[in-house]
Amino acid sequence: MTTVLTDQFELDYRTIEETAKELYIRALKILPPQVKRGFERLQRDETDGTAKTILGTMVENIAVAERTRNLLCQDTGIPIYNVVVGRDVRLDGVALKEALRRGAERATREHPLRSSVVHPITRINEQTSCGRGIPVINVDFDNAPRQIRIEMIPKGSGSENGSFLQMLIPAQGIDGIKTFVIDKVIELGGRVCPPTIVGVGVGGTSDVCMHLAKVAATRPLGSACEDPEGEKLEKMLSIAVNSLGIGPQGLGGRGTSFAVHVETAATHITMNPVAVNIQCHSARRASAVISADDIEYGF
């Protein structure tokens, strides 16, 4: 059966490509205001001298990046595009993915940016920031009429290497989850470029759990888990991690993390999975909402 829909928003893939390029560069240069406010909060609460100096340097760096229109951090990361397609949008999914990839490649070539992406076995760098399965493209759908939202996250490797999955068992309960998170934050110390956002996935299957941790780590700072149980847990853990004394860059102090974010999914009666994925203090993201007559950039 064919239905002709006249009032649909049809995507223009050149616009998608341009936006994908612009988003990669914007994300690398302009830190979201929520993260700047996070730094202000950590600076207010900090008592350690070295930690205060380090936080001061990080804040100065944000200003230098904006003034000199430079990248905040040398790590251009692995490019991730999260796409949310609204109602009444007509699109060719393959063309959409190709446009996003071309945008990432052009940002790398035209800015230019360091290509941080290599083949996992040969370690050959194509100098495009892209490769097999990269950029990461996640597509979801929502009710927003006649628009598409694209979120770009350049995920740095120092924090990405701080990723863990543990298939705990039900008898280990919520205590096992809390202990796992605290122990991983201690183990990682300064390697993940604190102050961090600690992303925690709870539940699901193994792959879903790890993905939840990534969603949590890259969610806007200041946002809360939609599951009230997850929100309760993230509030408790946010206080706990900053009582450990790891501090900015792992050199001591209170400001180990801006926050712990938790995302949850239902799981099996025999399972109790937990995953950790870290976002560094350069918690970069950029977004754009594309509609028929406008592109609105944000974070």
Added chain:
Amino acid sequence: MAHHVLPMPIDERQVRELRAGDTVTLERTLFGIRDATQIHMFDRGRTTRFDLKGHAVIHTAPNVRSVPKDEANPVGIAPVCIGTTTSQRMERFTRPLMEREGVRVIIGKGGLGDQSRQAFQDIGGAYLAIVGGAAALETTWIEAIEDVDLDDLNPESLWRFRIRGFGPILVAMDAHGGSLYDKVGETAAANRAAALAGLGVAQ
């Protein structure tokens, strides 16, 4: 806590004067090195035409752009954004870097481990902590890319930077066994039980 201004290269006596908690500003020359550079140098037998004796290396892979060769850009490559990366991955290369190449100072973020601390004591070396993720600022301390070797590994080539006022950065591990990371690790381990109790975890 002293502040040291070090025109590179330096000798063993100078590096042994650095104490954990001191700060350092480097002048003149700094080399950039990374995972692939050291894998090729120490696991695959490649050598460099650069003399690293007495020098400092920073764990980095920079963003650069091609430009016409001139006095300011002698190899036709200009810096775009240069910062640091997590050092721990390169832990096993500290000793060969010091023994074979004569490097005295390693700069990075997050610290190095026990093998490096021992090498710093045995041979005379130090680890300086630069703030990770502050590359826009750190790029302003780099005047030029003077030369590049092993460039087939780009961006993980071996880079020679001309620097001016590179710092202040923190001496985090010294030649006397001192390590700020050890202290923080002990503090965190000691705070673990209280943190878990605060979370209501039965222990």
